[in-house]
Amino acid sequence: xxxxxxxxxxxxxxxxxxxxxxxxxxxxxxxxxxxxxxxxxxxxxxxxxxxxxxxxxxxxxxxxxxxxxxxxxxxxxxxxxxxxxxxxxxxxxxxxxxxxxxxxxxxxxxxxxxxxxxxxxxxxxxxxxxxxxxxxxxxxxxxxxxxxxxxxxxxxxxxxxxxxxxxxxxxxxxxxxxxxxxxxxxxxxxxxxxxxxxxxxxxxxxxxxxxxxxxxxxxxxxxxxxxxxxxxxxxxxxxxxxxx
Ligand code: SAH
Numbered sequence: 001x002x003x004x005x006x007x008x009x010x011x012x013x014x015x016x017x018x019x020x021x022x023x024x025x026x027x028x029x030x031x032x033x034x035x036x037x038x039x040x041x042x043x044x045x046x047x048x049x050x051x052x053x054x055x056x057x058x059x060x061x062x063x064x065x066x067x068x069x070x071x072x073x074x075x076x077x078x079x080x081x082x083x084x085x086x087x088x089x090x091x092x093x094x095x096x097x098x099x100x101x102x103x104x105x106x107x108x109x110x111x112x113x114x115x116x117x118x119x120x121x122x123x124x125x126x127x128x129x130x131x132x133x134x135x136x137x138x139x140x141x142x143x144x145x146x147x148x149x150x151x152x153x154x155x156x157x158x159x160x161x162x163x164x165x166x167x168x169x170x171x172x173x174x175x176x177x178x179x180x181x182x183x184x185x186x187x188x189x190x191x192x193x194x195x196x197x198x199x200x201x202x203x204x205x206x207x208x209x210x211x212x213x214x215x216x217x218x219x220x221x222x223x224x225x226x227x228x229x230x231x232x233x234x235x236x237x238x239x240x241x242x243x244x
Contacts, residue, residue, distance in 0.1 A: 003031075004142045005041045006135055010049060013065045017051070024061045027053070039063070044138065044146040046071055071144035075102040077189045077242040080165065082107040082158050083230045084197025085114040088126065090227045095130045095149070099137035101234040102242065105148040106130075111155040113199025127151055155205055158194070159212045165192035167241075168214040171233055172196075172206060173223050175216040185241050193237065195230045 010017055019027065027033050034056055041049045041063075048069050055062035081103045083094055095106060108130075110117050118126075130149050138146050162168055166188030169179075194201075194209060201209075206216065219232055238244035 003040075004048070004139055004144075005039055005051075006044050006139055006146070007041050008044050010041060010043050010065060013049065013068055015065045016054075017063045017065060019061045019063065020059055024059055027061045028056050028058060033061075038066075040142070041065070042071070042138070042144040044135070044144070046074060046145045048144050073102075073141070073143050074145055075104075075238060075242045077191055077238070078104040079234060079237060079242075080105040080107060080161065080190070080192045081230060081234060082109055082161075082192065082194050084108075084195060084201075084226060085110050085117075085152060086197060086226055087115060090225075091126070091130065092133055094227050094230045095147075096133050096137050097231045098234050099134045099143065099147055100141040101231065101244075102143065102238055103147050103234055104145070105150060106134075107150040107158055107161065108152045109155055109158045110152060111197060111205055112202045114197035117152075123152060155208070159208060162192055162212040162214070165190045167191045168194075168209075168212070169233075169237070170194040170201070170206065170209045170214040170216045171219055171229055172216040173200060173218070175218040177215075177217050178220075179217050179236050179240060182240060191237060191241065193233050195226060195233055198226050 005023055007017060033053055035053055037053050039051050041051050048071050049065050050067040051063040051065050053061060054064050081098055085108050091108060127149060134146050134149060167186035219229055224232060
């Protein structure tokens with residue numbers, strides 16, 4: 001099995017569904033699947049299904065949804081990653097990779113040293129694009145839950161989300177404390193992570209975060225590009241506390 005299909009509106013078995021458009025052509029022409037073959041489907045909200053193909057035409061594939069099963073690809077920890085706003089391509093890269101790293105929620109934010117806030121229309125387009133990148137990434141890595149993408153916030157609004165988390169980590173390039181000094185897992189599994197924009201956090205922003213219960217950590221002695229830092233932060237946290 002090389003791919004999982006995403007059908008948000010899928011119903012519990014026994015039920016039927018027909019796939020049309022690009023996914024249908026992919027099944028028929030690229031994967032060359034036919035009647036009697038089965039495919040794996042997710043609703044993108046944590047549930048997986050086995051579906052039996054019952055008919056294939058050029059633009060349409062009919063499915064019998066025969067089985068529901070719980071996901072084996074979702075992490076035991078729920079990471080909320082907050083990334084300081086970067087230019088388009090870099091943000092696209094972040095959401096593509098951190099989806100594969102199993103994050104649960106992504107909050108892009110504007111702060112003192114991030115790029116200027118674009119107009120609303122442009123921001124909406126970007127959010128839409130991030131959503132479809134996350135969906136594509138989900139299919140490829142066979143996750144079962146599309147990360148929630150929160151519309152961009154300012155730094156103070158981001159900090160308001162902290163109360164819902166059990167462990168709060170801010171990555172700061174002037175810190176020396178390494179993540180492996182985290183001795184034990186937090187009581188709950190909700191972890192909030194702050195990574196600054198290219199210009200980094202100001203001292204004031206960092207102390208505001210500390211007031212809200214964040215501890216600062218280092219990602220080593222080298223200064224990473226902001227997008228690398230987001231990817232690296234999720235990898236290390238999944239390794240230390242999650243399932244990598
Ligand atoms: N402008 C800053 C670097 C910012 S790097 C400077 O030139 O000094 C962008 C973000 O990545 C930072 O805000 C931080 O959250 C993270 N980051 C990059 N390298 C890091 C490191 N070595 N340790 C901790 N965080 C780091």
